[in-house]
Amino acid sequence: MKGAEIEGAREVSQHDLDALGDLAGHMRNQKLALCDLVSKAGPALAQQATVEEGLVAAHEASRAAHPRGIMGAMSMSEIQSPRRLAWRSALGAAADLLLPPVCIGCRARVQSHGLLCGDCFAGIEFIAPPLCARLGVPLPYDVGAPSLSAAAIAAPPVYDRARAVARYSQTMRDLIQSFKYRDRQEGLALFGRWMARAGAELLADADLIVPVPLYRSRLWWRRFNQSALLAQDVARLASVPADCFVLKRVRRTVSQVGLSAEQRKRNVAGAFKVDPARKSELKGKRIVVVDDVITTGATAEACARVLSRAGAARVDVLALARAVEPAAFVL
Numbered sequence: 001m002k003g004a005e006i007e008g009a010r011e012v013s014q015h016d017l018d019a020l021g022d023l024a025g026h027m028r029n030q031k032l033a034l035c036d037l038v039s040k041a042g043p044a045l046a047q048q049a050t051v052e053e054g055l056v057a058a059h060e061a062s063r064a065a066h067p068r069g070i071m072g073a074m075s076m077s078e079i080q081s082p083r084r085l086a087w088r089s090a091l092g093a094a095a096d097l098l099l100p101p102v103c104i105g106c107r108a109r110v111q112s113h114g115l116l117c118g119d120c121f122a123g124i125e126f127i128a129p130p131l132c133a134r135l136g137v138p139l140p141y142d143v144g145a146p147s148l149s150a151a152a153i154a155a156p157p158v159y160d161r162a163r164a165v166a167r168y169s170q171t172m173r174d175l176i177q178s179f180k181y182r183d184r185q186e187g188l189a190l191f192g193r194w195m196a197r198a199g200a201e202l203l204a205d206a207d208l209i210v211p212v213p214l215y216r217s218r219l220w221w222r223r224f225n226q227s228a229l230l231a232q233d234v235a236r237l238a239s240v241p242a243d244c245f246v247l248k249r250v251r252r253t254v255s256q257v258g259l260s261a262e263q264r265k266r267n268v269a270g271a272f273k274v275d276p277a278r279k280s281e282l283k284g285k286r287i288v289v290v291d292d293v294i295t296t297g298a299t300a301e302a303c304a305r306v307l308s309r310a311g312a313a314r315v316d317v318l319a320l321a322r323a324v325e326p327a328a329f330v331l
C-alpha cells in the first residue's frame with residue numbers, strides 16, 4: 001500500500017513539474033494563447049491546453065538537453081520570410097479545416113496535429129526518477145546515490161542501462177499497436193521527443209543508435225520497422241547517427257506475445273547478428289539500441305549480446321514503453 005502511495009505521489013510530482021514547464025512553455029509560445037483560451041472555454045479545454053503545453057515543455061526540455069541536435073536539424077529552408085510564414089499558416093488553417101487535428105489515441109478533436117487529448121494523456125504513466133540505474137524501472141524511494149533494483153541485482157542484464165518513456169499501460173499498448181500494426185504514424189514526432197527526453201542520459205555521449213531489426217518477411221508485410229522510425233527520430237533530435245543495417249535479424253522468430261520469460265529468451269536466442277563486413281566499425285562504440293517496448297528484456301539482451309561480442313564498449317537500451325514489475329525494491 002505504501003509503495004502505491006509513494007508511486008502516486010511521484011506521479012503527482014511529475015505532473016507538477018510538467019505544470020511548471022507548462023507555464024514556461026506558455027511564455028514562449030504565443031501561438032497557443034492558452035490563458036485566453038482557457039478562460040473562455042472552461043475546464044475541458046483547460047485540460048487539453050495543459051496537455052499540449054506539457055508536450056511543448058517536453059519539447060523545450062529536449063531542446064535544452066540537446067541544443068546541438070535542434071540546431072543541427074535546422075536548415076535554411078526553415079528560416080523563412082514573414083510573407084512565406086503567413087502563407088504557410090493560411091495553408092495550415094485550410095488543411096486543418098479539411099483534416100481537423102485529432103487525438104493520436106482516441107481520435108477526439110484536439111488543438112494541433114500529433115497530440116493527445118487530456119483523457120489519453122492521463123492514461124500514460126510516465127516513468128520518473130528515482131530509477132534503478134541498470135533496468136530503468138522506478139524505485140519506491142530515493143536513497144540519493146545511484147541505486148539498483150532487486151531484479152537488477154538478482155539477474156544483471158547483458159546491456160548496461162535501459163530507459164523507457166512510460167509503463168506499458170493500456171493506453172501505451174493501444175498507441176503502440178496503432179503505430180505498429182495499423183500504420184498510424186502521426187504520433188511518431190511526439191514519441192521521438194519523449195524518447196529523446198527519457199534517454200537523455202544514455203544519448204549524451206553515445207556514438208551510435210541501432211534499432212532492433214525486423215526479419216525481412218515481417219518487414220515486407222508490415223512495410224516499415226517501427227523501431228527504425230523511432231531510432232531515426234531520436235537520432236535527429238540527439239545528433240547521434242543511427243544505423244539501421246549493422247544489426248540483422250537472421251532468424252524468423254514467433255511473436256513474443258503470450259510467451260513466458262524463458263520462452264522469450266529461447267525464441268530470440270541466435271536471432272540477431274552483426275553484419276560481418278561491418279563488425280570492426282562497432283569496436284569501442286557506445287551504442288543505444290532502440291525498441292518500441294521492453295517486456296522481459298529478452299530481445300534487448302539478445303541484441304546487446306551480439307553488439308558487445310562485436311566489440312561495443314557499452315550497449316544501452318531505449319524504449320517507448322516498459323513492462324514494470326510491481327515489486328522492484330531498492331537494495
Ligand SMILES: [Zn+2]
Binds near residue numbers: 104105117118
Ligand atoms: Zn484521446
